[in-house]
Amino acid sequence: MKWGRLLQVFYIAGGLLVISILWFTTARPIVVLPRMRLSPGYGLQDASNSLVTSDQQRGLLTLYSFAYTRCGDDCRSMYAALQEIDAALADQPTRQPRLQFITITVDPARDTPEALAAFALPFDPKTVQWRWLTGPQERVNAVASGGFEVLVQPRQDGSLFFTPLLVLVDGAGVVRASFEGSQIDSQNILSQLALLYKEIERSQGANRLAYEAAHFFACYP
Template sequence: MSSQTRRYLFPMVLCAVLLALIAFIGYNRLHPDNGLRVVGTASKFALQDLNGQPFSSDSLDGTVQLMEFIFTSCPDICPATSYNMVLIQNKLKDQGLFGDKMKMIAVTFDPERDTPDVLRNYAAKMKMDMSGWVLLRGEETETANVAGQYGVTVQNLGNGQFVHNATSLILIDRKQRIRSVYKMGMDMDNDRIVRDIKALLKERV
């Protein structure tokens, strides 16, 4: 092989190696070893916390989040979901994994009835550890819009009752990417969700 041929061949080989490396990195970002592929990007939102202060989803950067959409007068699936999330909370607390890098988020569909005091009472009744929980509210149209951005459909039936799709418990990683969507209520697989949360906490940011 002539020196001129080698001179042209080397950049081509280097380019091919770089392209392969870029493709490998991209594939691994979308298909990590833990099997939790990236489902989508978590939409940004701005709502209000229990003190009526503005709350931006940007403040959750760097944390793993498990997010539910609820209304506290719900007779079945919402309290069952919150109850299971508290069981998950307790398992994570036992391992020192809750409250700093791992957050539980609850957004109410029903701000008219779910006042800050009602939400505080709900949190106390459910035994939510507020060092790691964020309860949010806003105008009904705002929260319905946020829910829609996360693929959750909501319909107000009147008289304080809402319907929404039951597969709407959302796991978000520290880069604000949706990594899994689970069934709510009594169909929740708490052991699996704990494993998934721990896997995301171990991922390199």
């Protein structure tokens, strides 16, 4: 009799667990951005020739982009998206950790620290810090092409063909979203950034288990 009751309790508990899992995966009460992969480590130079490392970005949210100072029309839509994101965040309460823009040049031979210092940014950011980074060609290639998987090819006219790409990295150095081509839309990026902020702000204490469950069951947008 005792074993019968134990089995009954076991089956009821198992059934409730299955129902809970089905409800969580279908209703998706919590939606999170995926933890895609670790972002590449790097040590590059900024416009003041100071060393900037990936480790220094821990604890911050970083939206990486890839361009070069002579980019022109090829980068216009990407710059417009960055400007719209900056303007939208300027109208919102400050949230922590703060977001920063980092652009890694894909033409480091010309875009030296001195060239970056003389370069006028396409727009004056209102609230988001924006830094450009450069370095030796081999190191930049390892980060941009090898780490972030940016395709870069020289054109006959001296310009560069490359894949417009924005990559959102969290404070732990994990890639949480990437935006390519038509996905580089400020509203799309802002909505996913809002999801990440929501997770950071709410996944504390007991809530952390619920957010980890959302990752486990791939409750992604």
